[in-house]
Amino acid sequence: MSSRLTGDETALWQAAARVLDANWTGTATVPSPGLYPHQWSLDSAFVALGLARHRRDRAERELTSLFRGQWADGLLPHLVFDDTLARHAYFPGPEMWHGDHRPRAPHGVRTSGLTQPPLHAFAALRLHESAPPSEAEHSLDFLRGLYPCLAAQHRYLAEARDLSGSGLAAICHPWESGMDNSPAWDRPLGALRLPPAAYSPGRTPRDLPTGEDYDRYVHLVALLRAHDYEPAYIRDDHPFAVEDPLFNAAYLASEHALAEIAALVGADPAPHRERSARVHAALLDRLWDHEQGCFRARDLRDDRLLPVVTVAAFAPLLDPDLPPGTVRRLVDLLLSARFAGAAGYPVPTCDIQAPAFDRSGYWRGPTWINTNWLLWHGALGHGLTVVADLLYGSTLRLVRQSGFREYFDPFDGTGRGSHDYSWSAALVLDLLAARRAPRAA
Numbered sequence: 001m002s003s004r005l006t007g008d009e010t011a012l013w014q015a016a017a018r019v020l021d022a023n024w025t026g027t028a029t030v031p032s033p034g035l036y037p038h039q040w041s042l043d044s045a046f047v048a049l050g051l052a053r054h055r056r057d058r059a060e061r062e063l064t065s066l067f068r069g070q071w072a073d074g075l076l077p078h079l080v081f082d083d084t085l086a087r088h089a090y091f092p093g094p095e096m097w098h099g100d101h102r103p104r105a106p107h108g109v110r111t112s113g114l115t116q117p118p119l120h121a122f123a124a125l126r127l128h129e130s131a132p133p134s135e136a137e138h139s140l141d142f143l144r145g146l147y148p149c150l151a152a153q154h155r156y157l158a159e160a161r162d163l164s165g166s167g168l169a170a171i172c173h174p175w176e177s178g179m180d181n182s183p184a185w186d187r188p189l190g191a192l193r194l195p196p197a198a199y200s201p202g203r204t205p206r207d208l209p210t211g212e213d214y215d216r217y218v219h220l221v222a223l224l225r226a227h228d229y230e231p232a233y234i235r236d237d238h239p240f241a242v243e244d245p246l247f248n249a250a251y252l253a254s255e256h257a258l259a260e261i262a263a264l265v266g267a268d269p270a271p272h273r274e275r276s277a278r279v280h281a282a283l284l285d286r287l288w289d290h291e292q293g294c295f296r297a298r299d300l301r302d303d304r305l306l307p308v309v310t311v312a313a314f315a316p317l318l319d320p321d322l323p324p325g326t327v328r329r330l331v332d333l334l335l336s337a338r339f340a341g342a343a344g345y346p347v348p349t350c351d352i353q354a355p356a357f358d359r360s361g362y363w364r365g366p367t368w369i370n371t372n373w374l375l376w377h378g379a380l381g382h383g384l385t386v387v388a389d390l391l392y393g394s395t396l397r398l399v400r401q402s403g404f405r406e407y408f409d410p411f412d413g414t415g416r417g418s419h420d421y422s423w424s425a426a427l428v429l430d431l432l433a434a435r436r437a438p439r440a441a
Contacts, residue, residue, distance in 0.1 A: 012400065013432050017054050019404050019425035020047070024058060025082065028065040029426075032406065032418035037089050039080040041066060042178045043423050045119040046370055050426020052127040053433040056135065059127050060142050063120065067149045069111040072104040074156030075229075076120070076149075077111035078175060092218070098225055113221075113229045117178050117250035118157060118169075121150045125257040128264070130433075144265045150258055151267075157251060158275060160231035163300055166286055167278030168243045169251050170300060172234050173220050177244050178370075179349065179363040183308040183356035184297050188240050189216045191301075245287050245295035246312035246374075252279040253318040283316050284326070293329035309338070309351045310363075311371045317378025327382050334375070334387070346394050347372055348410035359409055360416060366407040369395055369424040373431070392431055399428055 023029050028039040029047045036043075044066045051059035069080035081094045094110040105111065124146055131139035161169040171177050174185045194215055220240055227233035234241065255276035259269035287295045289305055294313035296305040314334050316322060322330075333339065338353050340346035350357045350365045358364040376391040398408050398415075404424040406417025 009432055009435075012396070013429065016050070016399075016404065016425040016428045016432075019420045020050060020054060020058075020422060020429075022420065023422045028062055028080075029058075029422050030082075031422050032420065035418045037085055038082050039066060039069075040116070041076055041078045041080075042116040042119065042370075045117075045123045046373070046423035047426045048120075048123040049126055050423075050429040052123075052130045053429045056127065056131065056139075063124060063127075063146060066120075067146070069106055069109045070149055070152065071102075071106060071111075071156075073160065074152035074154075075104070075113075075160070076115055076118070076153045076156075078114045078116040079112035081110040083110060092221070096218075096221060096225075102228060104229075113224055114173050114176050115157075116176055117247045118153055118254050119250045120153065121254035121257040121261060122250070124150065125261055128261075140264060143261055147258075147261055147265050147267060150254075150261070154251075154255065154258060154272070154275065160234070163235045163241055164243065164286070166243075166282040167275070168248050168282045168286060170234075170241045170243050171247055172224065172238050172240055174217065174240075177242075177247055177312075179246065179310065179312065181361070182310050182312070182363040183350055183354065184244075184306050184310050184312065185240075185242070186308065186356060187306055188242060188299050188301065192216050192219060192239055194219050239301060241300040242306070243287060243298040243300065244312060245283065245297060246315035248279055248283055248287070249315035249318045249374075249378075252276055252283070252316075255279060256320070280319055280321055283319065284323075287316075288326065292333070294333050295330075308354050308356055309333075311339070311347055311349045311368075311375075314347075314375050314378070315371075317375060317382060319378075320381050322382070327384075331384060331387060340390065343367070343410040345398055345408055345410050345413040347375060347391070352410075359411060362407065362417070365410065366416060367398065367410045368407045369398070369404075369421075369427050373427040376431070392435065395431060396428065399424065404428070 020029060023033060028044065030037055031040055031043045044062050048059040048062045051062060066080060069077050097112045124143060128139045128143050157169040163170040174180050223238060255272050259272035262269040262272060286298055289296045292309060294309055295316050296309060296313060298305050314330055317330060335341050338351045339348060342352050345367050348365050348367055349363050349371060356364060360366060372391050372395045376388050379388040379391065398413055401413045402408060402415030404420050405415030406421040408415055
């Protein structure tokens with residue numbers, strides 16, 4: 001596909017739809033056939049949002065395919081493997097996780113043992129809300145079938161990942177954040193003590209990982225695997241335990257969605273409302289930095305906020321009950337020279353003025369369509385039309401210039417990473433559809 005997409009919004013819509021069609025396997029949508037050939041949890045949530053505007057039947061199959069990998073304790077794995085592919089089609093492959101040997105893992109489906117931001121109930125509700133009248137009853141039946149899985153996913157987070165007892169869910173690996181090599185994780189990763197002979201023979205020790213250093217990532221997985229991914233081990237002994245604002249903003253948004261879904265399917269919405277209220281209070285109490293005017297991740301192992309400010313700082317805009325003063329301070333920082341104010345193609349994923357910023361470094365600086373979409377949706381929810389219009393326009397300008405790339409240079413808009421990336425295409429479909437029908441946003 002040509003990297004530069006010209007023409008009107010109909011042409012852009014058709015180009016995005018072609019990407020999703022090409023990346024469809026028959027049961028799910030891969031992020032990128034060459035580089036990412038399996039099914040990723042967060043990707044599928046975003047893809048379902050786009051498929052709701054393009055192929056509703058495939059959006060339902062996308063979510064159904066993902067939840068077939070759910071563990072008995074409710075954990076929704078961040079990765080469901082396609083067993084038809086060669087064993088070494090992707091690293092880390094299924095042999096690294098040993099999930100099929102765990103009593104809580106699903107039978108006949110190979111998965112990872114980690115999870116990712118729980119945006120799935122939010123996506124499922126949006127899918128239902130976009131149903132035409134002729135499909136409303138079928139859509140409601142789909143929600144009835146999916147609700148127990150979504151509720152189990154959230155129970156797992158509440159019971160196994162609320163390590164501080166505050167209501168927030170903690171991540172136990174950077175891959176769970178959705179922002180794998182974000183500089184936010186440099187400090188806790190740098191504190192890891194690696195067994196040199198097993199993981200990095202002959203290497204010169206470094207204080208901080210660059211994101212290229214897989215030794216630390218693999219070491220964390222090895223520890224989790226050795227302890228059977230037990231919640232007690234994660235709570236008491238696992239060296240990486242962080243409360244992340246983006247993960248918990250997604251958690252909160254999906255709890256609100258689950259309350260609505262519960263009411264629709266005849267279940268009790270009260271537990272979801274109570275849980276969303278706890279997450280809301282804990283975000284403000286534990287992750288809000290009054291001095292910087294933003295949310296920051298908290299390292300539970302030394303109980304302090306992590307120093308680098310990233311795009312995750314703005315994700316709690318998804319909280320509809322965020323106080324107006326908090327919203328104003330977030331917007332001030334978002335539009336400042338540290339983020340959108342100094343980027344021709346916002347929003348960079350790391351504070352531009354931070355030493356760790358890298359304009360081409362995956363999650364260490366580039367602009368991503370999915371984080372732009374999250375901030376766009378949050379801005380709309382707070383009536384921030386100027387901010388929402390900025391994000392809408394800059395996101396479409398990125399894909400018009402460089403195509404549906406994985407991520408983009410925040411200064412000149414150059415596309416980087418994988419081509420024809422699924423969530424980039426899917427979220428452009430959602431943006432275009434919302435602009436055509438504002439009530440759907």
